[in-house]
Amino acid sequence: MSERIILVWFRNDLRIQDNEILLEATRKADKVIPVYCFDPYYFKTTPSGTLKTGNFRAKFLIESVQNLRDNLRAMGSELVVRIGSPTEVIPQLAAEYAVNEVYHHREVAFEETGISEQVEAALWKIKLNLKHFIGHTLYHKEDLPFPIKDIPDSFATFRKKIERDSSVRVIVPAPQTISTPDINDAGEIPTLQQLGLDKPVNDPRDHFHFTGGETIAHERLQQYFQNFDPALNGKNIRTATSGSQLSPWLTFGCISPRQVYHEAIKHEHRTNHSLILELLWRDYFRFMFKKYGNQFFKADGFKDEAPEVSADQHALLEQWKHGSTGVPFVDACMHELNATGYFNNYCRQTVASYLVKEMKVDWTKGAAYFEEKLIDYSPASNWGNWAFIAGVGSDPRDNKYFSNFKPAAEHDPRDEFIQTWLPANAAELDALMG
Structure with a gap:
């Protein structure tokens, strides 16, 4: 019997810990191929004249992908990196490595879901399945106290019902081992210049520099809770209004909302729940996108x-x-x-x-x-x-x-x-x- 191989298509889930698709792939397959695509679509100029991705975010993304590769290599695995449309890259890699199935996390905005649909259609042509997972929110869609179509339009009502009738799932453990086939060409992570962007200039007034990656995300999470002063009613010593500053790592999935939530619960006696409220607002908008789609644009x-x-x-x-x-x-x-x-x-x-x-x-x-x-x-x-x-x-x-x-x-x-x-x-x- 031949080996079962699953390709894990990373998008905005650039982490090993609390990553359901990676853990599930290691359990269901003999070999796992982690893949990240730098899609040129996200580095173009929009009709309004703005860039879809500016150099600060692109720099953070590059750092996050590099950290994911480093962490996978530390486990004896590898991250395959390509510059190109996932619609072409994913089926090509699937055919090259005789992949049996492709895993990925489902998104909510129309451009991202459209890309998923294109990849799914391309995979069907070679008789492969794209399996969708839900892993970007604090509360799992299946655990909501209402169907998506009945989500309250008021955040206050949404918050009241979800806190009363739902619970946050436990953190998914990281795989103990990840077995990857021999990779012929892992690919180079592109530079900003290769993506058509200039290197951002460090401003001397900027006292906090964001560096991408799962490793830094967990360091930042621990620093956040270390810097609390009860005299400030649970607010951060550095500033009472800046928030957690965890959002960049949450955006790229270097850390999950569940990881942040469960860490906040550990420190519940020292916080004012503002961090959990940030996570709830994040969930609210994502679920509202599922409900209303393109009306937000x-x-x-x-x-x-x-x-x-x-x-x-x-x-x-x-x-x-x-x-x-x-x-x-x-x-x-x-x-x-x-x-x-x-x-x-x-x-x-x-x-x-x-x-x-x-x-x-x-x-x-x-x-x-x-x-x-x-x-x-x-x-x-x-x-x-x-x-x-x-x-x-x-x-x-x-x-x-x-x-x-x-x-x-x-x-x-x-x-x-x-x-x-x-x-x-x-x-x-x-x-x-x-």
Whole structure:
């Protein structure tokens, strides 16, 4: 009897621990071939003139893939890397290594699901099955207290029901061994230049550098809990508003939501549950994408009409992009985004609200710019949050407004992007706020 070989197609699940498809493959097959494709589609320029993937996120991705390869090699395995469309690469490798089945994690946004469908169709032509797994959310879809079509449009209702009636599954153990066939050509991990991108320049004001990979993700998770002070009501010593900063690693699946959740539960007596709330919002947007699909990418969202827009869209958008709106906090936030590929949630909500409600620019243009710039960009969280801010999303609090100044008073003063314009005293801040 010939050996059974399963190809594991990695996408946004760049880890060995708590990775169901990798563990299942090692249990069901004699040999496993781990594969990652750098798809040129994700490194092109969009019709709106933005890049689908900017250099900060691409750098993080390259580092994450390299770390996955290193960790697999430490187990005696290998990661096959190719530059090309998965629609062509996966069937070619499957044929070359006499693969019996292909495993992958299902995505939710239309571009990603479309690629899966194309790969599935190509594999069917050579009589192979693409097996879908669900592994990107904190709560498993099968454990929800409602079918996808009945997910509450209100986050508050969603949260109440899911916390009351569902539970988070246990962490899946890492494979003890991974047996891989002899690989003729493992392939080289591309450089930024090979992907058509320039190397990002380190900004001296940036005190926190993101490095991709499962190894760093777990180090960051431990650091997050080590830096808590009970006197700050469970908030991080470094800053009370920056959040966990785990989102880039969650985006690429270097660490799973379940791993973060169970670590948070261990430290429950020291936290204020803000980290778990971040994970719930992430789940909410992903499940809402399953429910509503492409409506999140339309200017009118779920409403009858799109928000009012100004006549001079291009000029206003450029001012916002370059941080030259004349509103100091908005500009400081945009400078930070452009210089680092990351900024905290206060900044994200504020600059999005300002673009839509004050400048009256089409919100989808702002969402597309975030898609290019953010290290932690993911379709569901990005477009879902922008639709929410624009008042065309799924939550009924259509007109929630975020102050353009209050967040700065609470922001870590060591953050020099904000420090350069912080008002000298509370009276000056009150004057700015009117």
